[in-house]
Amino acid sequence: MHAGCAKQISLYGFESSFILALRNSSPRLAPDTAYTSRAAPPSRVRSSAPTTHLPPRPGPERSRPHPQDPGPPPAHPPIPRRGDRDLHSLSCPHRGYPHRAASPLPRPFKNPNLSHELGPRRPPPHRTALGTDPGRAACRLISRVAMWRSAARRSSQIRRLLSSSASPTGPLATVPGPCIVQKRGNDILNDPWYNKDTAFPLTERDRLGLRGLLPPRVMSFEQQYERFINSYRSLEKNTRGEPDSIVALAKWRILNRLHDRNETLYFRVLIDNIKDFAPIIYTPTVGLVCENYSGLFRRPRGMYFTAKDKGEMMSMIYNWPQEKVDMIVVTDGSRILGLGDLGVQGIGIPIGKLDLYVAAAGINPQKILPVMLDVGTNNEKLLEDNLCASIYLDLGLRQPRLEGEEYMAIVDEFMEAVHARWPKAVVQFEDFQMKWAFETLERYRNRFCMFNDDVQGTAGVALAGLLGAVRAQGRPLHDFPNQKIVVAGAGSAGIGVLGMAKQEMLRMKSGEGHNQFWVLDKDGLITKDRKDLDPAVARFARGHGPDEIPDLHEGASLVEVVRKVKPHVLLGLSGVGGIFNEEVLRAMKESDSPRPAIFAMSNPTTKAECTPDDVFKHIGENAIFASGSPFSNVSLGNGKTGYANQANNMYLFPGIGLGALLSGARHISDDMLQAAAECLASYITDDEIQKGILFPSVSSIRHITARVGAAVVRAAVAEDLAEGYRTVDPKDLGSMSESQTVDYVARNMWYPVYSPLVNNK
Numbered sequence: 001m002h003a004g005c006a007k008q009i010s011l012y013g014f015e016s017s018f019i020l021a022l023r024n025s026s027p028r029l030a031p032d033t034a035y036t037s038r039a040a041p042p043s044r045v046r047s048s049a050p051t052t053h054l055p056p057r058p059g060p061e062r063s064r065p066h067p068q069d070p071g072p073p074p075a076h077p078p079i080p081r082r083g084d085r086d087l088h089s090l091s092c093p094h095r096g097y098p099h100r101a102a103s104p105l106p107r108p109f110k111n112p113n114l115s116h117e118l119g120p121r122r123p124p125p126h127r128t129a130l131g132t133d134p135g136r137a138a139c140r141l142i143s144r145v146a147m148w149r150s151a152a153r154r155s156s157q158i159r160r161l162l163s164s165s166a167s168p169t170g171p172l173a174t175v176p177g178p179c180i181v182q183k184r185g186n187d188i189l190n191d192p193w194y195n196k197d198t199a200f201p202l203t204e205r206d207r208l209g210l211r212g213l214l215p216p217r218v219m220s221f222e223q224q225y226e227r228f229i230n231s232y233r234s235l236e237k238n239t240r241g242e243p244d245s246i247v248a249l250a251k252w253r254i255l256n257r258l259h260d261r262n263e264t265l266y267f268r269v270l271i272d273n274i275k276d277f278a279p280i281i282y283t284p285t286v287g288l289v290c291e292n293y294s295g296l297f298r299r300p301r302g303m304y305f306t307a308k309d310k311g312e313m314m315s316m317i318y319n320w321p322q323e324k325v326d327m328i329v330v331t332d333g334s335r336i337l338g339l340g341d342l343g344v345q346g347i348g349i350p351i352g353k354l355d356l357y358v359a360a361a362g363i364n365p366q367k368i369l370p371v372m373l374d375v376g377t378n379n380e381k382l383l384e385d386n387l388c389a390s391i392y393l394d395l396g397l398r399q400p401r402l403e404g405e406e407y408m409a410i411v412d413e414f415m416e417a418v419h420a421r422w423p424k425a426v427v428q429f430e431d432f433q434m435k436w437a438f439e440t441l442e443r444y445r446n447r448f449c450m451f452n453d454d455v456q457g458t459a460g461v462a463l464a465g466l467l468g469a470v471r472a473q474g475r476p477l478h479d480f481p482n483q484k485i486v487v488a489g490a491g492s493a494g495i496g497v498l499g500m501a502k503q504e505m506l507r508m509k510s511g512e513g514h515n516q517f518w519v520l521d522k523d524g525l526i527t528k529d530r531k532d533l534d535p536a537v538a539r540f541a542r543g544h545g546p547d548e549i550p551d552l553h554e555g556a557s558l559v560e561v562v563r564k565v566k567p568h569v570l571l572g573l574s575g576v577g578g579i580f581n582e583e584v585l586r587a588m589k590e591s592d593s594p595r596p597a598i599f600a601m602s603n604p605t606t607k608a609e610c611t612p613d614d615v616f617k618h619i620g621e622n623a624i625f626a627s628g629s630p631f632s633n634v635s636l637g638n639g640k641t642g643y644a645n646q647a648n649n650m651y652l653f654p655g656i657g658l659g660a661l662l663s664g665a666r667h668i669s670d671d672m673l674q675a676a677a678e679c680l681a682s683y684i685t686d687d688e689i690q691k692g693i694l695f696p697s698v699s700s701i702r703h704i705t706a707r708v709g710a711a712v713v714r715a716a717v718a719e720d721l722a723e724g725y726r727t728v729d730p731k732d733l734g735s736m737s738e739s740q741t742v743d744y745v746a747r748n749m750w751y752p753v754y755s756p757l758v759n760n761k
């Protein structure tokens, strides 16, 4: 039995013994009626719809604005009416795209005090060419810096407003509209989209044939919410002292069970507790879930297209039960986090990313589709899995990965099939090994509305962090092109970051500039002496000119490079845990900056290049730290804190996808991505930057995403790539001010509340 199998057994051993002991705290097993607490519900929970109200009449009456609605800005989409094409979701405003009153970001964006606008983005002809007129480029740089400052000021104003007067979970000002359901009885209880468990009011139980199928007591949404949180907290208590992986998987299970049973409650607890739950449904726990996916598998989620489905995908895509899909995350499982090729088990990544799309971007969960392209695996352990088949079966194709044209034919067919059925769906490529990440991006980026999160999302997040580091180091932003940056990792993520950072430097320097990067891969420093260099990497290889640091030879080690370069920033996207060791960090202490910045961006936690404790211990309290997976802040004594920022693409991909969707972008351009990165960077105030805070708290991810989404919409409009969304045409989008665009994006974000179910069967 190989080591992988042994690990599986110990984890499932826990399933059968320890988890069983916890079952009493599981919502599934605790009888609904056993809940007796009448404690006040958490204030952050909105009250659910009053069940005694009649559902509003469909038709023209429903399109009347709510009395408290100050009225839409020009070009807001009309409130949907029955008979509209996408009837199902439109007839459930809160389940589909909500009324203004259910908006997660109500009114503050209309505050008259916020008169200062970011101003329009520069028109495209002046943006792109590197060799533009220097005078114009200098003006652009000055206006860009001014824009940064004003954007940062404006962000903090908006954030203050959001936190003081406009909690996204503030009280509902209206009764949710009805949701048309074509099912009755048990079929409703077994459908997590409609199921409300014990919260079905008596009138609804009568209407839907549920009478007698549920225990008699009707619970409120708040009681269900509180009961779930109590179960979760008792699980935390009961697992104290257990190994981290066991606890993490137990937490994932309890959330996953809720997800399987009641999506409304699941997404509400996720949104309200995103800081606690993101590390469970996303990195780092999702890595563990993928490694153990076959053993954890209970019911399918998403679609699987395999090498054996060639020629069938165009019809298979119609097996997906939902009529409309807006957002797809697809992987081929070939590079799952820093864990390598996990084959079909990588499906956990699209599922986790799409959960974040719902929680952060308010994408309707009925309109998401996680996809696994199973073209085989080169992971020997998975291929040999039959050795311990009696305990654990890999669920994927048992064959080596397709290569070359055979591989590309599968991806091509998938993309054609998806867009034949849902031409406006946005497709996010995730965790493809480097060669396919770049090749698919180049192949599809001008044909479909798609992006590669590892290359482009990561680049944007890193750029926002790198710009934050310049500010934290007390230098003007236009000094960015002089930053010396050492990057460990020349894969899809590392090269993506280098590309975007170089683009930004060139923009600031009007197309001129030195190579400010020293890039290493598993064989050390990459120079022009390296044989068979990938062209994407060759752009960053060091040469032999007078600008070069003497004695830095091909293949030089990380510590050697750091000692000689004395970089301002050390950035890791290597997928190798711990390579920023004590020696390397001590060398960083000699950096040319008094505030050296360390970005240990590899995931999951075990693959982080170093920890914040290492950084503050070996470099000192002036260091700046960011990591891909979450770490706790470090107490530095004297009441000081060393901030552990999380530099993860989750800050950007939801806004990129949402902005692309709501603008109806034909494709996703570099300018749209740049706008997203700049928006994120401007979110942080100078005060925060001085403390070493480079990224906002994950708790504000919905606010951030609304702003990033709006920035993407505006960039798409500026580049004439926007085709509009539903009844909002490109002209309407173009006429919106910045705050109106944020408002438009926010009002189109789905928010989970129970709506009255109406059966028309």
Ligand SMILES: NC(=O)c1ccc[n+]([C@@H]2O[C@H](COP(=O)([O-])OP(=O)(O)OC[C@H]3O[C@@H](n4cnc5c(N)ncnc54)[C@H](O)[C@@H]3O)[C@@H](O)[C@H]2O)c1
Pocket (backbone or CB within 6 Å): 335, 336, 337, 338, 339, 433, 434, 453, 454, 458, 461, 488, 489, 490, 491, 492, 493, 494, 520, 521, 522, 523, 524, 572, 573, 574, 575, 576, 579, 601, 602, 603, 604, 607, 627, 628, 629, 647, 648, 649, 650
């Ligand atoms: N924080 C984020 O948002 C984020 C986003 C994307 C990827 N990542 C993480 O980045 C890591 C890399 O992802 P990728 O897609 O680029 O993978 P990849 O496999 O394409 O690239 C890994 C690169 O690291 C190099 N490398 C290996 N060992 C090294 C060493 N000892 N020193 C220096 N370089 C070394 C490899 O040669 C390769 O160039 C993964 O752990 C992934 O989880 C993080």
Ligand SMILES: O=C(O)C[C@H](O)C(=O)O
Pocket (backbone or CB within 6 Å): 282, 283, 336, 337, 338, 431, 453, 454, 602, 603, 628, 648, 649, 650
């Ligand atoms: O999944 C993440 O947490 C970020 C990134 O996409 C990665 O591959 O590590």
